[in-house]
Amino acid sequence: MPTFHSLRCRTAELRERLTISPLLLTVLTITFMFCVDNGTFWVIAADVFSGHLISLIGYMAALFLLTLAAFSLFAFPWTVKPFLISMLILAAMTSYYIDTLGIIIDRDMIQNIMVTTVSESRHLITAGYVTHGVIFGILPSLVVICVRIRPQRAVRAAVTPILTCVLSFALAAGLLMADLKSYSSILRERKDFMSSYQPGAPLVAAIRYAKMMSRSAELDLASTGTDAQTGAAYEAPQKPMLTIVVAGETARAQNFSLNGYDVDTNPELAQLPIINFSNAQSCGTATAVSLPCMFSKFSRDTYSYENGTSTENVLDVLGHAGLHVEWWDNNTGDKGIAARFKTRKFTDLNNSEFCSTGECMDGIFIEPLKDYISSITEDTVLVLHQMGSHGPTYYQRYPEDFERFKPACRSSEFKKCTPQEITNAYDNTIAYTDHILARIIGMLSADDRLATSLIYMSDHGESLGEHGLYLHGAPYFMAPETQTHVPMILWLSDAFKTRFGIDESCVAAQENNPLSHDNLFHSLLGLLNIDTAERNADLDIFSSCKTRVELAKI
Incomplete structure (x- = not known):
């Protein structure tokens, strides 16, 4: 029978195996969302790049690197887990609506969400939605919580995310420049393509909504038809x-x-x-x-x-x-x-x-x-x-x-x-x-x-x-x-x-x-x-x- 000492050793070994760097945890989380939360996105991609496998691989690699460039800015030991957990839950929530109802979360949809009532929104919180959120949002978030972040020296912990962001962005730019004409044409003609990417699309929409609200808060009311x-x-x-x-x-x-x-x-x-x-x-x-x-x-x-x-x-x-x-x-x-x-x-x-x-x-x-x-x-x-x-x-x-x-x-x-x-x-x-x-x-x-x-x-x-x-x-x-x-x-x-x-x-x-x-x-x-x-x-x-x-x- 295993002794208490041996069990303790095995537990320590397991914790050691689950100890990874913030950057690797970020890469693994992006990979999970890329593959699991983007059903509609991949369906559209297959149609857009039909017969052009090399272009598809190049574009997806560039998109992955761009996502990594953005996410790496939060890959510090003290921020990586809260940020990745919020992204996992966001991607799970938005992917359900686009994959089951075809609803794209853009700026106008964010605006609609912000002004809706509890009685109206509760009809969209269904058993299917909750189940989807638990499987694709809560459970992977628990895994992120359980993972132990490997201790790093202060300088390395501060510099690595910045270098990763710069390098990832540069590599993504290189991949896109290799076939820029085709990629630009696709993005112009198939706006539904990137609008379905999770969690990128809702993040961009939220930023655009915040900017819109910030601009409108400073505006004065202009009179109309006072001559009526x-x-x-x-x-x-x-x-x-x-x-x-x-x-x-x-x-x-x-x-x-x-x-x-x-x-x-x-x-x-x-x-x-x-x-x-x-x-x-x-x-x-x-x-x-x-x-x-x-x-x-x-x-x-x-x-x-x-x-x-x-x-x-x-x-x-x-x-x-x-x-x-x-x-x-x-x-x-x-x-x-x-x-x-x-x-x-x-x-x-x-x-x-x-x-x-x-x-x-x-x-x-x-x-x-x-x-x-x-x-x-x-x-x-x-x-x-x-x-x-x-x-x-x-x-x-x-x-x-x-x-x-x-x-x-x-x-x-x-x-x-x-x-x-x-x-x-x-x-x-x-x-x-x-x-x-x-x-x-x-x-x-x-x-x-x-x-x-x-x-x-x-x-x-x-x-x-x-x-x-x-x-x-x-x-x-x-x-x-x-x-x-x-x-x-x-x-x-x-x-x-x-x-x-x-x-x-x-x-x-x-x-x-x-x-x-x-x-x-x-x-x-x-x-x-x-x-x-x-x-x-x-x-x-x-x-x-x-x-x-x-x-x-x-």
Whole structure:
């Protein structure tokens, strides 16, 4: 039998074998992440370098060395373990989402993560995610913790990481220069390639997000449309005006039967005198970008977070003109759009009918809206920010009696559902939005004291598994049309058309024209007869459809 002394000796030998330098531990950890956490990256690489094995080897060697150059700056005895553990956990977290849902973690996705709520994000913390994190993040981190760092002299411990960084960078540069033309072409044409590299892509995204937030923190708010004045439609005594702008959530145009979808997801709206704009595009693919962009004066090409947060939006212009403006929210907030107006939150209310899951269905708007409409005495614009079709828990976005398309996926882990079940659940959310919009239009049309109108436009679309992508938030350069093609609907009461001189047939003639979030700012001003130099007539879909009220010429 082994003696206590022999066991002690064996333990000491094992600890000695597990004693390595910080640099070797860094190399081994990078190798692990390179091979284990980059499934999507390797699939894309195989496609990009198909038939060019030597180029593939050269590029991967250069990328490995560049990663080593960056990581070696933390390869000091007192920093190496915390840094590598954080990288292992980060790579495990991000690799799960890109490998299972096709979600790329770029700057905009980091921004979306930072502004999301606990109730929203908890749906993404699934059993599969936790299991993946434990196997590929926690367990290798425990190995790093157990490894003993070999003692080094102070000078060597300080100099080795710096020399490794310089040498690795130089070797990587040499490898890339050997075929720079081909590599540059690949990076220009296949931006999805490096966007899938873990943990490099999310690290770069986090740095870009931090820089963006730092720049925007120093900006002052610039006024917009302070010259705004109400036009001729406000001169004589009139019925009070109420326009409701419904900011939809995650609704894609492809699943609206109004747009030719072969599933009847819009049975109620189809019976109403609405104008359906079938060819509208979003400004972004996630709420944190699209929502402020669609209310801003900037186009998709000129919008940035800095521009959006430092410049007043169309609600401010309406306020400058003297209209009463409010924002009601059943989502993750107004993103600063309504910072200067009265807001009302409907999330997580104590309502067993609509809020039993900790989030509220959009039916929560209906009863308060009835009372609100009956109380209107002044010209008002009300924005309703929906929960809409936000995933992955589509089945929680509608009451059980609205589960018309069956079987529907009732899990936040899509791998447990068939593609048809996922689509059925999503279609149920669209049908419920159809019902909510029809209910609101019904209430507006029933109140003959007011001149009423409604504009509905979704912030972005959704992927339901096409090409391996789920949910939304893909970088715009590679986003599929399902994430950027959004529904847009207009309804006008007779009293509204009369007061504001709208030729409905003229507006309807544009229903198949290319439109986008760029049009909302200018069209809302045109619809409501607000005169300001900020309104661009070319982007105002009502500018050529006025029968009585003459808009200011710009």
